[in-house]
Amino acid sequence: MKFIIIGCGRMGSGLARRLALSHHDITVVDHDNMAFDRLGDGFSGKLVKMDAMDKNSFTMSGINTADGLAAVTGNDAVNIIVARAARQMFRVPKVIARTHDPRYAEIYHKLGIQTVSNISLGIERISEILTFSTLDIVHGIGDGEVGIARYEIPPLLSGHQVKDLIIPGEIIVLSLTRKGKTSIPTPGTKLEKGDVVHIAVEEHSVDRLRRGIRTIGGG
Template sequence: MNVIVAGAGRLGTQIAQVLAAAHNEVTLIDSDDDRVAELEGRLPVRLVAGDACEPALLEHAGALTADLVIATTGDDEDNLVISLLAKRRFAVDRVAARVNDADNTWLFDRRWGVDVVVPAATPLISLIEEATGATDTVALLRLSKAGVDVIETAITARSRTVGHALAEVPLPEGTVIATIIRDGQPTVPTPAFTLRAGDEVLLVSHTATEQEIHAAFQ
């Protein structure tokens, strides 16, 4: 699948990493030249510097042959413009856009070319599931539709689990760790995996709350 991700912030970068790891062809766009330069050589994706709201830039990034465009910038207006261009000008089959301000949610519909609207608080792998419409990227993604929540927690230098193996973390009942993202790379967890600051832990649970997960790791 050919994917364009607009916005190389934390969320856009993670999405690009996960989709690239699933053997998709990913192009990541950002208007900040310094951000693009920072990511050079660190991501298994094609990086493009420029404004994704410009049709010429989107065409250069490969919009004419894209199967999926995901707008993840921090500006709702930009995400709407990118979505409209992707759908109306380039006839991209599937377009997903992130809503940063909940008050703007009503705008994000098919009139603006948006097939999938994703609230800012949506966990990473739920976002990927909704955006791609696929279940082979991460096998556990369908669980969120079967009454199982996907919960994300970030490990900081102050987290009490830093330096501890996963086997030492007392998880709430009915909870399993789906994956850990370290340095932008998704990793299959093992009981001996040692947590460090900067890790992002994605869990699935049918009983635990976000507060309980936070208490277990923080």
């Protein structure tokens, strides 16, 4: 998969190295040549020395064919502008941005852009969001201890019940949207193909949720 990382600070460089080790096609954009030193000599991705606010940086990074973009500079305003452009102008499938000021999180949320703040958790979270195709963490609560995940029910899960996704105290199904109508489901509510559920999941239980989904045939 092809990912673009805007900003090569601690979070950006750590994310780039992590994704590159998984053999993804990585492009890192930063205005400072010295920032690329954080990637190390063995980094095989593409480097674009350019200001993220320069519209040419989008062209140089190959955004038209990107599977995902992470805007993780040290400036919230830059991150939101770049993330919004990636989402609305270039239709990048997955866009995530770093936020330093929690007041910006609500703005990102309204734009449909996922956010992270903590560096160590952020690298893990962004990597998961960009590379996992069926379960998307769309919002973090607190410092990321609890995430709100969006999951579209595939055909193989049709007929299963909401309770099959629940682990008391760790994973809770908050809502179910079917044919444009959203409701709060009961544990016995049957799932249908195309349903969209929003799930509250503790940080340490994300992998457990994924394993549970795979176990019952959901990807």
